[in-house]
Structures are given as C-alpha cells and as structure tokens.
Amino acid sequence: MSTSEAPLLEVAGLTKHFPGPRSLLRRRVGAVRAVDGIDLTVEAGESIGLVGESGCGKSTTGRLITRLLEPSGGTIRYRGQDITHASRRELAPIRAQIQMVFQDPYSSLNPRHTIGGILRAPLDVNNIDPPGGRRERVRELLDTVGLNPEHYNRFPHEFSGGQRQRIGIARALAAGPKLIVADEPVSALDVSIQAQVINLLADLRRDLGIAFVFIAHDLAVVRHFCDRVVVMYLGRVVESAERGALYEDAHHPYTHALLSAVPGAVGPGGGRRERIRLTGDVPSPINPPSGCHFRTRCHKARDVCATTVPPLTALAGDPGHRVACHFPSPAETLASVRG
Numbered sequence: 001m002s003t004s005e006a007p008l009l010e011v012a013g014l015t016k017h018f019p020g021p022r023s024l025l026r027r028r029v030g031a032v033r034a035v036d037g038i039d040l041t042v043e044a045g046e047s048i049g050l051v052g053e054s055g056c057g058k059s060t061t062g063r064l065i066t067r068l069l070e071p072s073g074g075t076i077r078y079r080g081q082d083i084t085h086a087s088r089r090e091l092a093p094i095r096a097q098i099q100m101v102f103q104d105p106y107s108s109l110n111p112r113h114t115i116g117g118i119l120r121a122p123l124d125v126n127n128i129d130p131p132g133g134r135r136e137r138v139r140e141l142l143d144t145v146g147l148n149p150e151h152y153n154r155f156p157h158e159f160s161g162g163q164r165q166r167i168g169i170a171r172a173l174a175a176g177p178k179l180i181v182a183d184e185p186v187s188a189l190d191v192s193i194q195a196q197v198i199n200l201l202a203d204l205r206r207d208l209g210i211a212f213v214f215i216a217h218d219l220a221v222v223r224h225f226c227d228r229v230v231v232m233y234l235g236r237v238v239e240s241a242e243r244g245a246l247y248e249d250a251h252h253p254y255t256h257a258l259l260s261a262v263p264g265a266v267g268p269g270g271g272r273r274e275r276i277r278l279t280g281d282v283p284s285p286i287n288p289p290s291g292c293h294f295r296t297r298c299h300k301a302r303d304v305c306a307t308t309v310p311p312l313t314a315l316a317g318d319p320g321h322r323v324a325c326h327f328p329s330p331a332e333t334l335a336s337v338r339g
C-alpha cells in the first residue's frame with residue numbers, strides 16, 4: 001500500500017505489559033497487562049473517542065500512540081510508516097505531527113518557563129521557521145486558543161486552570177500536528193469551563209482539519225465531539241462504532257452499562273434508558289479474568305465466557321460496528337435477556 005492511501009494512524013494488536021509489583025522477596029510478580037491487543041484506525045481529520053472506566057488502559061494507549069511509551073507488542077503505523085519501535089532520530093519528524101494534550105494543566109507545564117518559552121520550544125526542537133518569525137508564531141498561537149498574545153512573558157502560575165489548558169493546546173498546535181491525542185483534556189477543569197475548552201477543540205478540528213483521539217470517561221462529552229467511539233475494558237476493545245450507532249444501538253453489555261450511567265440518558269426508543277449498575281471495580285490487569293475480561297461483572301455471562309475470548313466481530317448489517325461479546329444484543333432486548 002502506498003503511504004498516501006494509508007490511514008493516518010493504524011494500530012494493530014497493540015500491547016503494553018508493565019512489570020508487576022515486587023513480592024516480599026523483591027521479585028517481580030507477573031505483569032500488568034495495561035493494553036492487551038487492540039486495533040484502531042484513525043483517518044485524517046477524524047475524531048475517535050476512547051472511553052471506559054478508570055484503569056481500562058486508555059491513557060496507556062494514548063501514550064503508546066504518541067510513542068511516549070514503548071509498546072510490548074503489535075504495530076503502530078503513521079501514514080503507512082511503521083513507527084512501533086522507531087528510534088528517537090527516526091521519530092523526530094513524526095513527533096511534530098502527533099501531539100498530546102494532557103489531563104492536568106497544572107503539572108504538564110513547566111512552572112519555571114514563560115508561556116512564550118513553552119510555546120517556542122516545539123518550534124525550536126523541530127527547526128520550524130515561520131515566515132514572521134518564531135515569536136510572532138507564538139503570539140498567533142496564543143490568539144488561536146483565545147489568550148492574549150501580550151501574555152508571552154507570563155508564567156503558568158499566573159493563569160487559571162482553563163487558561164493553562166489552552167496553553168497546553170497551543171503547545172500541541174505549535175508544530176502543525178495532524179493528530180492530537182487528548183487525554184481527558186477537560187476532566188480536571190471546573191464544569192463551567194469544560195464546554196469552552198471542548199468548543200475550542202471542536203473549532204480547531206474544523207478549521208485545521210486535525211484528527212483527534214479523545215480519551216474520556218464522560219460519554220456525554222464524547223458524543224458532542226467524536227465521529228466514532230471505541231469502548232475499552234481491561235486493555236481490550238469491546239465495542240467500536242460510528243457515534244450514532246454506538247449511542248443509539250450499542251450491543252455490548254459494558255457499553256449499555258456505561259450509557260445508562262450518563263445522567264438523563266435516553267434509550268433508542270426515546271424513553272429513559274434502563275439503569276444498569278456495574279458492581280465492583282475493574283479487575284486487576286495483573287490477573288485478568290479468563291475468556292471475556294468483562295464476564296465477572298456481566299449479567300449475561302455463561303460458561304463459554306470464561307473459556308473463550310470473544311473476537312471483535314462486525315455486525316451483519318453494519319461492518320463499521322464491531323462488538324466483542326458472545327451474547328451481543330441491542331438495548332431493547334436487554335430486559336428479556338436479563339429476565
């Protein structure tokens with residue numbers, strides 16, 4: 001395949017196993033299977049939502065894609081080029097194109113550097129010489145994210161959380177990215193500020209044609225921002241679909257549970273969605289359940305769920321909608337399955 005026909009990002013069988021905790025004898029016990037073989041494709045300009053409870057491996061996936069972490073297995077291709085284990089030098093031109101916005105706008109900005117210095121760094125590192133000069137470009141970036149360009153010489157502590165996140169977004173934009181991985185970009189912000197930052201990201205996406213991998217546990221935010229949604233559970237993808245299909249016609253019991261937890265959630269028929277309470281936490285990725293990882297919390301679980309991993313399979317009527325469940329069903333059949 002020529003690189004021009006290839007998707008912007010193509011991830012196949014991606015895994016990340018961290019060393020397990022140390023035992024009393026200081027030996028490493030097992031491995032933390034944070035990401036356990038996921039496939040993901042992002043087309044240019046597309047926005048993918050990556051959702052799931054805390055500990056499902058969303059952030060680790062984001063850090064693998066941006067190559068802040070070294071994958072344990074699988075492949076990552078950027079515009080057809082295999083960057084899975086690319087060296088620092090090989091990655092340098094690509095790093096400018098794949099950027100990350102972090103959750104915490106307090107810890108992600110160096111408090112000793114001015115805003116101007118923070119935003120100039122990506123230009124310096126990538127040897128980018130904009131026509132009007134780097135200083136002018138930084139002023140432009142501040143303007144683009146809705147901040148006063150006169151704030152060039154100020155320090156991060158002089159800004160509010162929302163403003164700092166705007167600075168984090170400006171830093172991600174500085175080198176002209178094609179893909180931004182935004183890891184819970186608004187969850188640390190005051191609720192009143194969240195919509196403003198989401199709207200800024202949506203404007204940037206529309207105006208600059210940047211693709212997004214948007215990591216969130218808030219499905220309402222994802223619905224507003226994303227074209228496609230990928231649901232993760234314990235290191236694996238359990239369902240992925242176009243936004244409309246996922247919100248109106250989810251088939252995986254875990255997705256049903258996540259959707260039913262959204263305040264004011266409306267079911268496919270327009271009525272109130274039946275609340276499905278998930279008991280307990282996500283199991284430890286050191287010793288995940290056999291077969292389907294979700295089975296220990298699933299009201300539909302049968303013997304086969306413990307013995308066989310359900311493959312991620314396309315629905316007959318919608319090849320873009322894939323579900324990993326032995327007993328998938330749309331929401332309206334839930335009541336009969338549960339009864």
Ligand SMILES: Nc1ncnc2c1ncn2[C@@H]1O[C@H](COP(=O)(O)OP(=O)(O)OP(=O)(O)O)[C@@H](O)[C@H]1O
Pocket residue numbers: 018019032033034052053054055056057058059060061285
């Ligand atoms: N450096 C690390 N060493 C060991 N385990 C790790 C490391 N980083 C993450 N983990 C573990 O990997 C699992 C997945 O973590 P990850 O942060 O990717 O999940 P998440 O879905 O993004 O959750 P959250 O929303 O809480 O960030 C968790 O069990 C976490 O404790």
